[in-house]
Structure formats: C-alpha cells, structure tokens
Amino acid sequence: MTMISSQEAQSIILQLVDVLNDTETISLDEATGRILAQPITSPYDFPYWDNSAMDGYGVRFEDVSQGEQNNCMTLDIVAEIPAGINPKISIGFGQACRIFTGGMLPNGVDTIIMQENTRQEGKKLRILEPPKYLGQFVRKRGAFYQANDTLLSPGIKINEAEIAVLATAQCSQVTVYRRPRIAILSTGNELISPSQTLEPGQIIDSNQYALKAFILKQGAIPINLGIVKDEKEIIKQKILEGINCADFVLSTGGVSVGDYDYIEHILEELGGKIYINTVAIKPGKPLTVAKFDQGCLYFGLPGNPVSALVSCWRFVKLALDKLSGIKNEHQPQLIQATSSQDLSSNGQRETYVWGKLNLRNGEWFFELAKGSKNSANLINLALTNALAILPIGVTKINQGDKVNVLFLLV
Numbered sequence: 001m002t003m004i005s006s007q008e009a010q011s012i013i014l015q016l017v018d019v020l021n022d023t024e025t026i027s028l029d030e031a032t033g034r035i036l037a038q039p040i041t042s043p044y045d046f047p048y049w050d051n052s053a054m055d056g057y058g059v060r061f062e063d064v065s066q067g068e069q070n071n072c073m074t075l076d077i078v079a080e081i082p083a084g085i086n087p088k089i090s091i092g093f094g095q096a097c098r099i100f101t102g103g104m105l106p107n108g109v110d111t112i113i114m115q116e117n118t119r120q121e122g123k124k125l126r127i128l129e130p131p132k133y134l135g136q137f138v139r140k141r142g143a144f145y146q147a148n149d150t151l152l153s154p155g156i157k158i159n160e161a162e163i164a165v166l167a168t169a170q171c172s173q174v175t176v177y178r179r180p181r182i183a184i185l186s187t188g189n190e191l192i193s194p195s196q197t198l199e200p201g202q203i204i205d206s207n208q209y210a211l212k213a214f215i216l217k218q219g220a221i222p223i224n225l226g227i228v229k230d231e232k233e234i235i236k237q238k239i240l241e242g243i244n245c246a247d248f249v250l251s252t253g254g255v256s257v258g259d260y261d262y263i264e265h266i267l268e269e270l271g272g273k274i275y276i277n278t279v280a281i282k283p284g285k286p287l288t289v290a291k292f293d294q295g296c297l298y299f300g301l302p303g304n305p306v307s308a309l310v311s312c313w314r315f316v317k318l319a320l321d322k323l324s325g326i327k328n329e330h331q332p333q334l335i336q337a338t339s340s341q342d343l344s345s346n347g348q349r350e351t352y353v354w355g356k357l358n359l360r361n362g363e364w365f366f367e368l369a370k371g372s373k374n375s376a377n378l379i380n381l382a383l384t385n386a387l388a389i390l391p392i393g394v395t396k397i398n399q400g401d402k403v404n405v406l407f408l409l410v
C-alpha cells in the first residue's frame with residue numbers, strides 16, 4: 001500500500017464512517033454536550049406576546065407622537081402591569097399604564113416610554129421626551145421566532161444556548177444520538193501502567209490515558225482494553241473484543257515496520273479490510289485504518305505519544321464527529337496565524353509542529369513549544385493548544401510569515 005496525503009486519508013476515513021443509527025431520549029437536565037437527533041419546533045411564537053423591553057409606561061403612539069421635545073404631554077395612568085399578569089384592560093385615548101420589563105402589553109398600547117423620560121404625579125403621567133417611533137421598546141410577538149418553524153435541527157451539539165432554546169420549547173425530554181463507544185488498547189512489551197514500578201527499559205503507558213481523555217472530551221464513552229504484550233494471539237483476542245463491543249477501536253503501537261509490529265496482519269486475519277497504512281504526515285506516518293463487516297472502524301495509531309495524539313487530532317476527531325451525528329463540514333479547523341519563530345521541515349511530508357496560539361491585538365500568533373520537537377517528547381506537548389502545519393514542499397516558514405494552524409480546543 002502506498003503513502004497517501006493527509007487530505008486523501010481524511011476523505012477515505014470520512015467515507016468509511018457511518019453516522020450512528022441509535023438514538024435515545026433523555027431528560028433535558030442530562031442533554032448538555034449531546035448531539036440532537038430530532039428537529040425541534042414550538043407551537044408558540046417567541047416572544048409569546050407583545051411585551052415591554054423596559055420599565056416604564058405603555059402608551060398609544062398616536063397620543064404622544066405630536067409632541068415636540070420639551071413640550072410635555074400628560075396622560076392618565078389607569079393600570080399597573082407587572083410581568084406575569086394578563087392585562088385584561090384596554091388603554092384608550094389619553095391613557096397610559098405603568099408597565100415593567102417583560103410585562104404583557106394591554107390592548108391599545110403599542111409603544112413604551114422608559115420611565116427615565118417621564119414624571120409621574122399621582123395618577124398623571126408627564127412625558128418629558130416623546131417616543132422616537134411607533135413600537136419603541138416593544139418586543140413584538142413572534143419577532144424572534146414564529147410558531148412551528150424549525151427551532152433546532154438534528155446534528156447540532158447541545159450547549160448552554162441550545163439548552164435555553166429547548167427549555168423554552170418545553171422539551172423536557174430530548175432525543176439525542178447515543179454516545180459512541182470507543183475501545184482503547186496499548187500494545188508493547190515495554191509498557192507498564194502508571195501504578196507499577198518502573199524497571200530499566202520500560203515505558204509508562206501514557207497513550208491509554210491521553211486517548212481516554214480525548215475520547216471523553218469528544219463526548220464518547222471510552223472502553224479501556226488495557227495494555228497487551230506484543231504477542232500475536234493476545235493482541236488478536238483483545239482486538240476481537242474491541243471490534244465486538246465498540247464503534248471504533250484505537251490501538252497505539254505496533255503499526256510501524258519493527259519486528260513486533262503485528263497489527264496489520266492481525267486485522268487482516270480477523271477479516272478487516274485495510275484502507276490506509278501510511279500517511280505523508282510527520283509525526284504520524286504509520287497509521288493503519290481498517291473496517292470490519294460488523295461496522296467497527298479500527299485506527300492503528302503510532303506508539304509515540306505525540307504521533308498518537310496528532311493522529312487523533314487530525315483524523316480521529318473528524319471521524320468521531322461524523323459518527324456522533326454532528327452535521328458540519330468535517331474539515332480541520334484551521335486558523336491563519338503569524339509565526340513567532342522560524343519553522344522548519346524537510347519538506348517531504350506534511351509537518352505538524354506543536355505550540356500555542358495566542359491572540360494579541362486582534363491578531364493570532366503561533367508560538368512554537370520550547371524544547372525538542374521529537375515525537376516521543378510528550379513533555380513539551382503539555383500546555384500547547386495548536387499544531388502549525390508546514391505543507392509538503394515547504395521547508396521553512398520565516399518568523400513573521402503566515403502559517404496555517406490547527407486549533408485543538410474546538
């Protein structure tokens with residue numbers, strides 16, 4: 001199989017992903033971060049009825065619009081309408097009502113005068129400044145939304161603003177896509193868990209934890225398959241367990257060309273069809289992607305901790321978004337930033353260098369992480385939030401020049 005570009009890898013992967021079929025109905029209280037799976041409408045206009053945007057007085061525009069500035073007009077105050085009351089009255093010629101923010105407009109009232117522009121003297125209201133136009137400070141019924149239009153469409157992520165809309169539409173229950181199940185597996189004879197004592201030659205399994213955090217952040221359910229030795233039969237059993245219980249399986253290690261790198265053979269033995277095994281990116285060149293008949297998609301990620309995460313950020317994220325039911329372009333979110341340092345690459349593969357995006361005076365700057373940019377250096381990956389991308393053929397981006405940056409927090 002040949003080395004393919006990141007764009008080709010992205011489109012192959014996205015074609016292999018089917019959106020989840022299963023939905024579940026949950027209470028609105030539990031819906032934060034979930035992906036909406038039903039269209040939402042409301043039988044009510046919003047605002048539900050004409051109401052006041054200010055504390056002030058409700059008037060008939062035609063009664064007060066003749067007045068010039070400084071030319072006081074006087075009206076009779078015939079009612080007081082706090083929010084929450086249905087004013088079963090009608091305001092006639094020369095009359096006004098006291099009204100508070102959110103208060104429902106009574107018949108006749110079409111304009112609000114803010115209280116700062118009036119003086120109340122007993123039951124009389126003196127208008128110090130006439131309204132500028134008909135409907136001033138009135139929130140008209142249906143101005144924000146009209147009954148039975150679509151309020152929210154399937155495929156959006158439910159965050160605080162969407163929760164507010166769902167609550168307003170009285171959706172105490174909401175149908176969402178089920179959370180994807182993602183199995184994680186670390187392969188390597190050298191790996192120990194963080195709770196074990198480190199012996200010479202060993203490496204602590206950080207990938208398992210990094211991938212789990214990534215999956216949780218994406219709103220999916222991680223299934224921890226643990227560490228497996230580089231022994232074919234054991235790896236095979238674990239992979240089988242993963243593909244039978246998960247939508248995606250992510251393994252790290254064992255996908256390069258070392259003597260212990262069995263993953264690809266095992267996937268084929270288990271009936272998986274391999275679509276990708278090498279991508280022209282750095283870090284992250286060894287990436288095995290296979291699909292199984294039962295629908296599970298397998299990502300064999302490189303073992304090096306930075307490579308594994310770069311592959312997740314660049315490819316698995318888009319795949320997971322699509323699987324989850326999110327409807328968008330499924331493209332990496334790139335920001336054009338000014339590079340604060342010289343960036344270099346050998347130009348042969350698309351190169352990802354990690355660092356920080358900072359916004360200064362309205363301009364994005366990319367600051368390269370200090371220290372070695374080695375794919376085993378997980379230490380200086382911490383506290384970064386972005387990957388600057390040097391395309392194939394570009395060997396240098398000079399300080400002060402523009403660079404495309406993958407923002408990792410979106």
Ligand code: AMP
Binds near residue numbers: 187206253254302
């Ligand atoms: P591999 O792809 O299996 O050849 O692994 C490449 C490098 O990544 C080796 O130095 C491994 O020790 C390291 N590595 C593999 N798996 C992990 C892991 N789960 N956590 C941290 N480092 C790992």
Ligand code: MG
Binds near residue numbers: 188253254260303
């Ligand atoms: Mg290994």
